Amino acid sequence: MAKINEVAEAAGVSISTVSYALSGKRPVAPATRKRIEEAVRDLGYSPNAGARMLAGSRTHIFALTEPLRRDTHAPTHMSFVLAAAVAARRSDYDVLLLTDEQASAGMARVAATGLVDAILVLDVAPDDERVALARSIDTPSVFIGVPNDHEGLVCVDLDFDAAAQLAVDRVADAGHRAIGLIGQPQVAYEKSNFPPRVRTAFERRATERGLRHDFRVSGDRMSSADVTRRATAELLDAGATALLVHATDDVHEAVLGEIADRGLGIPGDVSIVSVAASFDIGVLPQALDVIPLVPESSCDLAVELAVRSLTPERPEPGLHLLPPVYYDRASVAAPPGSRRV
Amino acid sequence: MAKINEVAEAAGVSISTVSYALSGKRPVAPATRKRIEEAVRDLGYSPNAGARMLAGSRTHIFALTEPLRRDTHAPTHMSFVLAAAVAARRSDYDVLLLTDEQASAGMARVAATGLVDAILVLDVAPDDERVALARSIDTPSVFIGVPNDHEGLVCVDLDFDAAAQLAVDRVADAGHRAIGLIGQPQVAYEKSNFPPRVRTAFERRATERGLRHDFRVSGDRMSSADVTRRATAELLDAGATALLVHATDDVHEAVLGEIADRGLGIPGDVSIVSVAASFDIGVLPQALDVIPLVPESSCDLAVELAVRSLTPERPEPGLHLLPPVYYDRASVAAPPGSRRV
DNA sequence: CATGCCTGTCGAAGCGTTTCCGCGAAGCGC
DNA sequence: GCGCTTCGCGGAAACGCTTCGACAGGCATG
Numbered sequence: 001m002a003k004i005n006e007v008a009e010a011a012g013v014s015i016s017t018v019s020y021a022l023s024g025k026r027p028v029a030p031a032t033r034k035r036i037e038e039a040v041r042d043l044g045y046s047p048n049a050g051a052r053m054l055a056g057s058r059t060h061i062f063a064l065t066e067p068l069r070r071d072t073h074a075p076t077h078m079s080f081v082l083a084a085a086v087a088a089r090r091s092d093y094d095v096l097l098l099t100d101e102q103a104s105a106g107m108a109r110v111a112a113t114g115l116v117d118a119i120l121v122l123d124v125a126p127d128d129e130r131v132a133l134a135r136s137i138d139t140p141s142v143f144i145g146v147p148n149d150h151e152g153l154v155c156v157d158l159d160f161d162a163a164a165q166l167a168v169d170r171v172a173d174a175g176h177r178a179i180g181l182i183g184q185p186q187v188a189y190e191k192s193n194f195p196p197r198v199r200t201a202f203e204r205r206a207t208e209r210g211l212r213h214d215f216r217v218s219g220d221r222m223s224s225a226d227v228t229r230r231a232t233a234e235l236l237d238a239g240a241t242a243l244l245v246h247a248t249d250d251v252h253e254a255v256l257g258e259i260a261d262r263g264l265g266i267p268g269d270v271s272i273v274s275v276a277a278s279f280d281i282g283v284l285p286q287a288l289d290v291i292p293l294v295p296e297s298s299c300d301l302a303v304e305l306a307v308r309s310l311t312p313e314r315p316e317p318g319l320h321l322l323p324p325v326y327y328d329r330a331s332v333a334a335p336p337g338s339r340r341v
Numbered sequence: 342m343a344k345i346n347e348v349a350e351a352a353g354v355s356i357s358t359v360s361y362a363l364s365g366k367r368p369v370a371p372a373t374r375k376r377i378e379e380a381v382r383d384l385g386y387s388p389n390a391g392a393r394m395l396a397g398s399r400t401h402i403f404a405l406t407e408p409l410r411r412d413t414h415a416p417t418h419m420s421f422v423l424a425a426a427v428a429a430r431r432s433d434y435d436v437l438l439l440t441d442e443q444a445s446a447g448m449a450r451v452a453a454t455g456l457v458d459a460i461l462v463l464d465v466a467p468d469d470e471r472v473a474l475a476r477s478i479d480t481p482s483v484f485i486g487v488p489n490d491h492e493g494l495v496c497v498d499l500d501f502d503a504a505a506q507l508a509v510d511r512v513a514d515a516g517h518r519a520i521g522l523i524g525q526p527q528v529a530y531e532k533s534n535f536p537p538r539v540r541t542a543f544e545r546r547a548t549e550r551g552l553r554h555d556f557r558v559s560g561d562r563m564s565s566a567d568v569t570r571r572a573t574a575e576l577l578d579a580g581a582t583a584l585l586v587h588a589t590d591d592v593h594e595a596v597l598g599e600i601a602d603r604g605l606g607i608p609g610d611v612s613i614v615s616v617a618a619s620f621d622i623g624v625l626p627q628a629l630d631v632i633p634l635v636p637e638s639s640c641d642l643a644v645e646l647a648v649r650s651l652t653p654e655r656p657e658p659g660l661h662l663l664p665p666v667y668y669d670r671a672s673v674a675a676p677p678g679s680r681r682v
Numbered sequence: 683c684a685t686g687c688c689t690g691t692c693g694a695a696g697c698g699t700t701t702c703c704g705c706g707a708a709g710c711g712c
Numbered sequence: 713g714c715g716c717t718t719c720g721c722g723g724a725a726a727c728g729c730t731t732c733g734a735c736a737g738g739c740a741t742g
Contacts, residue, residue, distance in 0.1 A: 001479075003728060003729090004728065004729065005728080013691075013692085014691065014692045014693075015692090015693090015728095015729080015730095016691075016692060016693075016694090016730080016731075016732095017690085017691060017692070019729070019730060019731080020690095020691090020730090020731090023730080025730085025731080026690085026691090026731090027689075027690070028690070028691085029689085029690060029691085032690080032691085044453070046450070046453040046454050047454060047728080047729070048395070048454060048455050048727085048728055048729070049394065049400070049451075049454040049455055049456040050391055050392075050393075050394025050395035050400065050455065050727080050728080050729090051391075051395050051697090051727070051728035051729040051730090052391075052454075052728085052729060052730080053390065053391025053394065053395075053697090053729090054389070054391035054392050054394075054395050054696095054697045054698065054699085054727085054728080054729070054730090055696080055697055055728075055729040055730040055731080056697090056729075056730055056731090057697090057730090059390070059391065061437070064438070068419070068423060074415040074416040074418075074419045075415040075416075077415075077419065078409070078415045078418065078419065081438070081440070082409060082440050082441060085438055085439075085440045085441070085443065086440070086441060086443075089443055089447075094437055094438075094439075094447070094451070094456070095437065095438045096402070096435055096436065096437050096438070097405070097422070097426055097435075097436045097437070097438045098426075098435075099422070099423050099426045099427070100423060100426070100427060102426065102427075102430055106430075106435070109387070110390075110435070112342075112385070112387040113387050113388060113389060113390040113393075114389050114390055114391065115390040115435070138342075344698060344699095345698065345699065346698085354721075354722085355721065355722045355723075356698090356699085356700095356722085356723090357700080357701075357702095357721075357722060357723075357724090358720080358721055358722070360699070360700060360701080361700090361701090361720095361721085364700080366700090366701085367701095367720085367721090368719075368720075369720075369721085370719085370720060370721085373720080373721085388698080388699070389697085389698050389699070391697080391698080391699090392697070392698035392699040392700085392727090393698080393699060393700080394699090394727090395697085395698080395699070395700090395726095395727045395728065395729085396698075396699035396700040396701080396726080396727055397699070397700055397701090397727090398700090398727090
């Protein structure tokens with residue numbers, strides 16, 4: 001509760017010198033700086049947030065908007081929120097949560113009142129209404145996810161296309177000629193932005209590589225494991241020797257369960273690659289090759305772009321895609337009966 | 342981006358009149374008020390957040406601290422965060438998220454800088470370090486959950502004792518003489534504050550009513566359904582005719598699965614009551630009697646107390662427990678072979 | 683020795699609200 | 713018609729910080 005003038009008095013300098021010493025925006029003599037730092041410590045001074053906002057042009061707050069759709073996968077979502085908060089903090093920023101209907105309304109509000117310096121947009125839908133909003137306000141925003149119409153926006157995401165292509169290439173290189181993709185639940189292809197990207201890239205690349213390929217959605221919360229198991233069964237029955245899985249942990253479990261129940265081995269009989277998994281793949285009973293979706297990476301980049309958009313070197317609008325990384329866990333091998341080793 | 346003086350000019354009044362008209366802290370002539378409101382609309386004025394904080398003594402921000410322990414159940418947690426944000430918004434408050442290590446460090450920081458008016462404490466552990474912190478700062482705080490040492494703190498929670506007692510009474514009244522409790526995973530009894538409360542109250546009340554009773558933990562994420570099924574089997578084998586379940590949805594599913602596999606009917610052979618469930622009990626394949634833990638109730642109350650702690654009528658420190666509500670879904674009946682109907 | 687240039691510091695002007703104090707006009711009772 | 717209260721409103725002082733412009737002194741340069 002000490003104020004800056006008390007610090008100044010205690011250190012025997014002027015208020016402005018204290019301010020400069022703390023912000024580092026102007027050089028201060030080492031001896032002076034030391035006295036000031038001591039005074040700060042002794043008095044337990046920390047600058048008043050409101051005064052800082054008013055005088056400076058920074059609030060040191062980012063908004064995080066998240067509509068929280070019904071079908072949002074809670075654990076994944078939590079990882080992103082956490083990662084965003086941690087990343088923001090590293091740049092001396094706090095995070096203001098705008099959930100639910102406040103995702104849009106609040107976004108306009110905090111922009112108008114100047115409560116935040118920038119806005120991080122989470123849980124992006126293909127036709128997200130926050131796209132228009134972002135364009136209409138002058139608070140910079142960074143989308144974590146790619147809406148259909150992203151003209152002029154700064155977007156961050158895993159390069160899902162490249163990820164899907166990488167996975168397809170890997171199994172194709174291993175000699176597989178027929179592959180399947182177990183995707184997200186049906187609703188995700190309507191409400192979310194990335195599942196369709198994986199699917200499309202999968203199909204395109206499989207075609208390019210001359211592979212037979214097929215796609216199935218997985219089960220959602222209600223229909224549970226059954227749908228997924230059936231999907232797995234269908235793909236295997238159709239002759240697929242490699243499966244890519246783009247889904248949550250329980251879907252992976254169901255896929256592995258079905259494979260095990262059939263007495264098939266990984267990678268001896270079936271090869272598996274997990275694409276864009278955002279959970280800890282280590283919780284699964286079987287080690288799987290994975291191209292992870294790392295919330296920390298996306299959020300770190302998003303925060304960096306947000307910070308930079310407050311400087312003269314604003315980041316250029318457009319897609320900032322993170323290159324996929326492939327982790328080999330020996331769940332991909334040549335298909336059974338193949339002539340190669 | 343319009344400022345209050347522009348509004349004043351446009352409406353032909355002074356700045357202070359605009360302020361009073363908007364805050365309602367002093368009466369303003371209807372005609373004047375109308376002119377001001379129009380000017381506000383025309384100019385799209387919204388008061389600058391920083392200036393408001395500095396001049397007024399309110400920031401209109403609550404902090405929400407959540408350490409996010411490893412074992413936190415993501416969906417439940419999300420419900421609480423969402424409920425808190427919604428409740429806060431109804432009182433014209435925004436929510437600043439302090440996760441992870443910032444749960445404590447950030448709590449001290451936002452208090453010192455005056456960034457927030459009050460602090461909501463989530464995810465409370467029995468020996469929570471935020472207890473000491475809360476006492477040492479002068480920003481009011483409200484705990485959602487009850488730490489062991491809650492002397493002088495304002496705490497909100499479901500009355501777990503009463504809930505457990507209510508459930509025990511219900512099955513006892515129905516004629517059961519041997520009952521079981523399927524609780525949370527083991528770790529929850531060390532790290533969380535409420536599971537032990539349910540267990541203790543269960544045991545006390547069952548003893549008071551002269552019931553044979555037994556307790557089992559459920560399985561966690563890794564050990565999955567097996568542990569829970571075994572626990573269920575053990576309780577049933579020991580002769581329990583009624584089971585109380587205090588756990589997440591998948592544990593409920595496992596319990597129901599085990600009962601179904603044994604060819605037992607609910608409530609014909611076994612009676613079930615779900616205690617303090619925070620998920621939508623409707624997702625289960627079978628309707629169950631439930632005493633729900635409603636995040637909205639807790640958070641609404643917490644916000645109300647937080648708001649009130651900023652007024653002269655500060656709420657008195659202590660436990661503010663929400664009375665449990667019993668929803669009858671016909672999953673409790675007389676035990677098999679009982680003489681009554 | 684005068685000049686100019688750094689370096690380190692200070693004073694003061696904002697930043698956009700809220701709120702205290704006070705003033706004029708209108709309404710009231712006598 | 714006079715003094716009183718009440719009502720509506722305006723002026724101006726905070727609120728605590730950042731930052732611009734200025735200035736003194738020390739140093740090297742011509």
